[in-house]
Amino acid sequence: MIETFRADPGGGVAHADRHLARMARGAAALGYPFDAGAARQAMSLTVDAATRCRLTLDAVGQFDLTTAPLPPAPAEWRVAIHPDRLQSDDPWLRHKTTQRVLYDAARADLPADVDEALFLNERGEVCEGTITNLFAELADGARVTPPLSSGLLPGILRETCLADGWQERVLTPADLTAARRIWMGNALRGLIPARIVPIA
Numbered sequence: 001m002i003e004t005f006r007a008d009p010g011g012g013v014a015h016a017d018r019h020l021a022r023m024a025r026g027a028a029a030l031g032y033p034f035d036a037g038a039a040r041q042a043m044s045l046t047v048d049a050a051t052r053c054r055l056t057l058d059a060v061g062q063f064d065l066t067t068a069p070l071p072p073a074p075a076e077w078r079v080a081i082h083p084d085r086l087q088s089d090d091p092w093l094r095h096k097t098t099q100r101v102l103y104d105a106a107r108a109d110l111p112a113d114v115d116e117a118l119f120l121n122e123r124g125e126v127c128e129g130t131i132t133n134l135f136a137e138l139a140d141g142a143r144v145t146p147p148l149s150s151g152l153l154p155g156i157l158r159e160t161c162l163a164d165g166w167q168e169r170v171l172t173p174a175d176l177t178a179a180r181r182i183w184m185g186n187a188l189r190g191l192i193p194a195r196i197v198p199i200a
Contacts, residue, residue, distance in 0.1 A: 001026050001057040002096045006070060006188050007047045015187055016043055018156045023057060026095040033061030052188060077115035077184050077192050080199040081173060082106050088121040088151035096153055103130040111199060116184050121151045126171040128152040132184040135161060135191060136171065139178050144169040156187035
């Protein structure tokens, strides 16, 4: 199990309770021991600058935290639709784990002029990026993100956006073309303005 999150000076870990709850759900689904107190202790850190944190939980219930400086957020990401398709009923898509071969390979193979790959499922519905969820403001003004039924990780930023009134909606590439704005995002980086580009 993995949780990746942001820590800031004076603010601690953003959305700590949501991250812990997601890790607990994943651990229960996979049969991993999960000690919430130990997890919270592992997430207790003081930082001098914006920091990328990665908390892992192994099959015997041990936690490990690694940190790295968090670079500034980019002004925009160029996003290309990946040729491989996700299977919407794959249970691994619902949990943040180290089972990331497809995602890691897609990210490693990104052309120099592309910042993120966007996956579709077997029905041609928009799913998610390699490290992000997708968000869009449609032509009718609705702010939306794909539903879990399309096949994607229940991201923490996604969860907070839904709590703030965003809607779930099945999306296709055509919807993104017609959208007023799109973003890729996660709890670490927030919402990053994005545009769809072809893979050369």
